[in-house]
Amino acid sequence: MFSKTCEYAIRALLYIAQQSDAGHKVGFRQIAQAIDAPEPFLAKILQDLTRKGLLQSAKGPNGGFFVAAMDISLAAVVRAIDGDKLFSGCGLGLPNCSESNPCPIHQQFKSVRTQIQKMLQSSTIGDFNDLIAQGLVRLKSA
Known part of the structure; x- marks a missing residue:
């Protein structure tokens, strides 16, 4: 239904939102590993999401990607990518x-x-944080 790019974008945003909710910023390598995505492809997707304002990034030793707004709808992500x-x-x-x-x-x-x-x-990115934290849903195949 979604392009592979969109699938990775949604999974990445969900993972980053989970980490952001816990107060962490994450690097693209950690995100790629967590959602089982190829690093170079994911890096381009993350850049695109940042450029379109759906994702934030910070440089430096404590930098990484983070989600500032949990009310981003999945429809907004699909439209931004596909x-x-x-x-x-x-x-x-x-x-x-x-x-x-x-x-x-x-x-x-x-x-x-x-x-x-x-x-x-x-459905918003934030809607899924509790489900992920409780282990009721996952972002990577078992």
Whole structure:
């Protein structure tokens, strides 16, 4: 559903938010290891998230990445990385699909797409901190 870049971005933000909540800043190597992501690829993603204001960074010996606002929606992350295609694109990838020119799955996909958008819009990075801390969910395969 998400691009690999977006998957890593969400997982990284969730991990960094968990660390930020505990008062820590983290380096990209630690993040990559924690979420099982390739370091060079993740470094570029983190730079992009910082540039777009979804993530903060500090330089120096006590530096690293941190999340200043826990109310960032998952929809905002998806839009920053993958754009609006998930929320408005055709399920079959047709460029001219619309209400007046629907593809074969247009109505069913529109319904699913709306549900996904509502879920991502109402879910924030901060919503997941307790679940992660309690071990009810995880960011890396076991």
